Amino acid sequence: MKVALLAVGNEVLTGKTVNTNASFLAKEIEDIGGKIVHQQVVLDELDAIAEGLKTAYEHADVVVTIGGLGPTVDDLTREGVAQYFNVPLIYDEEVYKGICSYFEKMKREIPLNNQRQAYKMDGSLILQNNNGTAPGLFYEADGKVVILLPGPPSELKSLYYESVQPYFLDQIKERKIKRSYRLCGIGESYAEEKIIHLYDKFPHLNIAPYCSIDYVDYIVSTVEEHEDELQRFEDVFKSILGEHIIGSIETEIDDEIVALLKEKSLTIATSESCSGGLLSSRLVNVSGASSVFLEGLVTYSYDSKMSRLNIDSKRLMAFGAVSEEIAHDMAKNLAEMTHADVSVGVTGIAGPNGGTELKPVGLVYIAINVKNKMFIDSYIFNGNREKIRQRTVAQTLYLLYKYIKAL
């Protein structure tokens, strides 16, 4: 089923608003087996909307419009669609009652101009909007289908799931299925290298990697008849990359770490230099972290390393703040001070200055003490100051996950 998207409105056209509605709809519709073949953004003018529909129907049989259903005079999508199909707009008392009850629920007065939203193309179906005043509309004529959705993302999304997705699910015969895998502690190209041969081996699967600072995600989809192949792929994929898979794309590693700590009745404390509190902040952001997270120290200066973490000044001078030894001491002293089961010491050079040939910008030492067993790793991360700090935290979280899980 070929689908085209038509966004209406100057805010998107002039770049004030990024067209995330279009990417949302495209992704959702493609995910269930529809095919997006064309996208447009047009001016909120009658002729532009009608022209846009004409162009869209040259590519697709179903057009989803985005926006232009509001109460103000520049909201013209209904009128533009009516003009294209040459069909009158009629007033729908039921819709108006729905709008009124929405305002009553919000305990607000009903503005007069909202009456405009009670008009629909003659013969169209109303798609109830529970999050706003503008209902969606569904209209079919001459073998062409148009679905009108409102622009505010929360309204568009809920209307899509409630009314539009069921329609597409009914119409699209070849149903898609998909699985996703979230990887940590491995770069995109390194992961890709390890599984590149699977692309040929599983010809009916669509294997798509997505990379962010924290994760490499693989989304793998196919049609229902190849579910066996998807299962076989999963087995091989897990045998190759299993140690890096933390769950599906819904999984957040911070949540997993806090959950593991709770499950194993362990406490944690952190000491950070270059990451400056980013690590503790990630753990504290998990609701309920208070039952496992004891404290965090951001010992950014030499002085604070000595006074707060009792780092030996001679060792600090001998090895330098960014060294395996000091990372070790940070984690070890912290464990002694706090009696935390898991303690972390992170020290590195985030740049842009402070690097030397021996210790370049991006060099980071991560020490993790788990029940008196010390693991120390070193890395050289690339990117600017912010990226190096984010990569440091991403890697530390992965190591925490791995070591705590192995307990």
Added chain:
Amino acid sequence: MKVALLAVGNEVLTGKTVNTNASFLAKEIEDIGGKIVHQQVVLDELDAIAEGLKTAYEHADVVVTIGGLGPTVDDLTREGVAQYFNVPLIYDEEVYKGICSYFEKMKREIPLNNQRQAYKMDGSLILQNNNGTAPGLFYEADGKVVILLPGPPSELKSLYYESVQPYFLDQIKERKIKRSYRLCGIGESYAEEKIIHLYDKFPHLNIAPYCSIDYVDYIVSTVEEHEDELQRFEDVFKSILGEHIIGSIETEIDDEIVALLKEKSLTIATSESCSGGLLSSRLVNVSGASSVFLEGLVTYSYDSKMSRLNIDSKRLMAFGAVSEEIAHDMAKNLAEMTHADVSVGVTGIAGPNGGTELKPVGLVYIAINVKNKMFIDSYIFNGNREKIRQRTVAQTLYLLYKYIKAL
């Protein structure tokens, strides 16, 4: 000057990639007085690109294409444009040399398929790409102009600024001017209420507010002939909202705070509970923060507040961790321990649990000790756990800016 945008490629079409290139270009071109009249996304197929151009020229005289200039077989924008204008593609040795020297600079071998990128429409101009292999192209025929830009955002942006913006600046006769103001420590609706009467008073200005967690930005633009009006607006705007203006939209408050501390030769230390290290992390992210930032304590548990910050256990029990008194003690004790000129204590209830009628979720106390003068403010922030924590840090940064500046 009417401009249309034409993005080419399945990644954008299927929603995998959000079309931020289009919003970037639209905003930039509108900012200097161009008018974006139509946007499209089409399949990476020859006919689709040629058809897309045809549609675009029904709306505009200048079309900017996005993407499809890469080395792989599905990169077909050059070919599609050549087909539309019925002009041959020719090989350009100079371009190929440029591509080769790019690979040499990166110390990488030259893949064979990059040779495709050395072709251009006969009669087109090359727009040099210093950040990647695909050059941009400029072609004019029959009164129609097409500008081809590569898809990777960093390449597109630098090519735009280097080669495309100068062209538009030359072509657009009615030049736009704009100024921006970045506000902190005030909500969007409150700011709007204070200046709502200015919209009518300055009819030739386009006054646009943009809101984020950290800032409320006002971007005000007009055409050159109304520069006087813009200046008068600025005077009135500053007299009303001056205390909240920290600079233009380029200004980052973290940078400003570190700069102020350096300028006044002051040091800073932070102690955080609910914000969990977010505050220290913001300061540490500023390059050169090491000369002013001493240390940060994330005293999340009762124990850590007592052991690390010497908070009196009786006071902790009497007032509770989230109280004016404990915020005060956190900042005061930290100043004594570290001798920092500026010290911060932040404590609050980020939720979703832990709130009571007297101390609801979102209640936050911020204590700032500046050279032995203590300022304590309390707030009730709304939103989920993450939002409350981000708003806490945004407000703390604003208070720091205000108090340090006033010194």
